Amino acid sequence: MATETKEYTYADVAAHDTKESMYVVIDDKVYDVSPFVDEHPGGEEVMLDVAGQDGTEAFEDVGHSDEAREILSKYLIGNLKRNENDPKPIKISQSAASSSGESSGGLPGIVYAVLAAALAAGGYYYLQLQQQQATA
Structure with missing residues (x-):
């Protein structure tokens, strides 16, 4: 029905x-x-x-x-x-x-925050590698 x-x-x-x-x-x-x-x-x-x-x-x-x-x-x-x-x-x-x-x-703001944090962490890691190579 x-x-x-x-x-x-x-x-x-x-x-x-x-x-x-x-x-x-x-x-x-x-x-x-x-x-x-x-x-x-x-x-x-x-x-x-x-x-x-x-x-x-x-x-x-x-x-x-x-x-x-x-x-x-x-x-x-x-x-x-x-x-x-x-x-x-x-x-x-x-x-x-x-x-x-x-x-x-359409993406939640948290997605952009996570992406920004990931980019910042990647940049920091890259700079640390560059610094280690310069002192080696």
């Missing part, structure tokens, strides 16, 4: 734009992410920026992992029934990407 998929209008989604009741549209699917707001690694502010709206571009621009997409799927409640006059997906600002700990390229 198949269950019927509920359809939501953009107005339905827009009515849920608070931390306590937050719907968001990603790829024309409607998600009730209210239970996840406090757990979101980027913080609640990032989610509030797209609450009650189409957050497809913001979601994609940040470069969410497969695990994040799997978590999102748990909150699916239906499909968006689009009308001609519906707003387009909103883009995430650079400051929102930075505050969420993600770079504009």
